[in-house]
Amino acid sequence: MTRPGSAGYDYDVVIGGAGLAGSAAAILLARRGVRVALLERRSDPEAYKVLCTHSLQADAYPVLDELGLLPALEKAGAVRNVARWYTRWGWIEPRAAPAGPELPYGYNIRRSTLDPLIRSRAAKTPGVDLLLGHRVTGLVPQAGRTSGVRAATPQGEREIRARLVVGADGKDSAVAKSAGVPARTYENARFGYLAHFRGLPLRGGVGHTWFLEPDMAYAFPNDDGVTVIAVLPDKKRLPAFREDLEGSFFAYVRALPEAPPIDSAERITKIIGTVDYPFHSRTPTALGVALIGDAALTGDPLWGVGCGWALQSAQWLAEAVAPAAIGRGDLNRSLAAYARRHRRRLRGHQYLAADFAKSRPFNPLERLMFSAAARDESVARHMHLFASRLISPLQFLNPLTLAKASAVNIKHRGAAAPSLHQPPTGS
Known part of the structure; x- marks a missing residue:
């Protein structure tokens, strides 16, 4: 018919x-x-x-489920992509609430x-x-x-x-x-290169992202024991990478806080990337x-x-x-x-994303949220939802969350200040 x-x-x-x-x-x-x-x-x-x-962020999970791909992904060795993020205030490490559900996740494959x-x-x-x-x-x-x-x-x-x-x-x-x-x-004021390594342990077995303001990097564990490492520096660094790609790539990774031990790992691909994206x-x-x-x-x-x-x-x-x-x-x-x-x-x-691609340091709202997330587990969970694209920018920056982040940072500064009734320690 x-x-x-x-x-x-x-x-x-x-x-x-x-x-x-x-x-x-x-x-x-x-x-x-x-x-x-x-x-x-x-x-x-x-x-x-x-x-x-x-990387398949957690926002893709319902689609993968509808497609019926979840069992096949697990069988293929896809790694659930919970991550930790380095900032100048320390590491943001989202964890599930003690009595709450597990964090939403996607997969690295x-x-x-x-x-x-x-x-x-x-x-x-x-x-x-x-x-x-x-x-x-x-x-x-x-x-x-x-x-x-x-x-x-x-x-x-x-x-x-x-x-x-x-x-x-x-x-x-x-x-x-x-x-x-x-x-x-x-326009994107950063460029990027990545390579795949085998035998490269990451702390906690989870992905790492480094916010270095303005430079960036990440390391994600994938299927078959392979880890992808990417560096995304400001274009001011481009001449050095053009002169010596391998040397600059390895030096950049070695300088990261808690740097992955790439010198003892096996690189199984070329270093690939783009200078203009x-x-x-x-x-x-x-x-x-x-x-x-x-x-x-x-x-x-x-x-x-x-x-x-x-x-x-x-x-x-x-x-x-x-x-x-x-x-x-x-x-x-x-x-x-x-x-x-x-x-x-x-x-x-x-x-x-377009605003952050200008390769700038954090703006005041970003400083507020990232610093609070490094100090408070509930703010870290909220940031995880945003990074996974499960909530919108307006939901991420809602007034209650901004107030919470401000309170966290005020409390932190108060705890860090020396007491007026105790002499300072050290010389």
């Missing part, structure tokens, strides 16, 4: 890009009865994204493990056709909107018609460019087009939010457009609902 309004379409939805966002969207849409063509420009089903934090896993799940999902070696080269217009894509394939150019085209093809999205969707660009935001929809993952919003890699936002945006899109994608609703209205949710959930986080 022909679906309502399906005449002339090869699929209900065609997705460009079979990474995290595209594969997740394909699975979630197909489970809702949508026929999906999932295009991937690379021909190797084991292909994966190399330059990544390899290498993309070489994760990408083939989710792509394979998509390929096995009824209603999804995974088309490897298909690179989007343009869009098919019809009556003022997009109604499909043109793709280069090993057999030559082909046209695939669909009611909705989804761009899940990364920050340089061919879908977005072909649709004429402009990007707002934010601006990030951007795009309007996530156009007529007949939706953007998810990095195609819609590329965040600062310093925060490790890209994988989680890729999965979340795929879920938000599937929830909003599935009925309309099979001809049982207004597609324009559904796309508008997706765009509103995307902006509401991510715009504030992106704004704060």
